Amino acid sequence: MAKLNINGRRYNVDVEPDTPLLWAIREHVGLTGTKYGCGVVQCGACSVHLNGNVVRSCSIPVSAIKDGDKITTIEGLSRDSSHPVQKAWAAIDVPQCGYCQSGQIMAAAALLAKKPKPTDKDIDEAMTNICRCGTYHRIRAAVHMAAGNTKAKVAGTDAAPSDKTTV
Numbered sequence: 001m002a003k004l005n006i007n008g009r010r011y012n013v014d015v016e017p018d019t020p021l022l023w024a025i026r027e028h029v030g031l032t033g034t035k036y037g038c039g040v041v042q043c044g045a046c047s048v049h050l051n052g053n054v055v056r057s058c059s060i061p062v063s064a065i066k067d068g069d070k071i072t073t074i075e076g077l078s079r080d081s082s083h084p085v086q087k088a089w090a091a092i093d094v095p096q097c098g099y100c101q102s103g104q105i106m107a108a109a110a111l112l113a114k115k116p117k118p119t120d121k122d123i124d125e126a127m128t129n130i131c132r133c134g135t136y137h138r139i140r141a142a143v144h145m146a147a148g149n150t151k152a153k154v155a156g157t158d159a160a161p162s163d164k165t166t167v
């Protein structure tokens with residue numbers, strides 16, 4: 001039995017100790033916004049926050065979660081999609097297929113919590129999640145928008161954000 005605090009609610013989840021946190025979140029708690037991609041810590045689709053730090057939940061057994069640990073999934077990032085990162089993502093129309101995007105948003109939110117005004121380099125170093133649709137330039141622009149960096153440009157790309165963006 002794993003005791004998990006997810007998005008401020010406590011869950012007793014009947015799973016084996018080596019069950020990946022991702023499966024507990026998706027299959028047992030029923031929060032399916034967090035995605036399974038590679039299962040081997042490469043893609044970031046499974047990203048959630050653990051005590052405010054972004055982690056890849058496919059690689060963490062529930063036995064590694066301590067009492068008092070706080071897990072946040074995309075469903076818990078805000079009540080109404082009002083987190084600055086979510087608003088910027090919507091304003092710039094970042095997603096294409098969307099599969100990677102909850103992980104991208106969680107990585108961006110964790111980055112901005114630690115570094116409110118990231119540079120392009122900071123973003124590229126922190127945002128290692130894979131997007132098969134190649135939305136990387138819009139992701140970078142949206143992170144700048146969420147940071148309030150209105151002077152940021154989408155450099156070296158013809159995949160500029162949509163007309164809606166002001167960056």
Ligand code: FES
Nearest residue numbers: 037038039044058
């Ligand atoms: S599913 Fe966890 S990193 Fe790819």
Ligand code: FES
Nearest residue numbers: 097098131132133
């Ligand atoms: S939007 Fe399709 S994988 Fe990223």
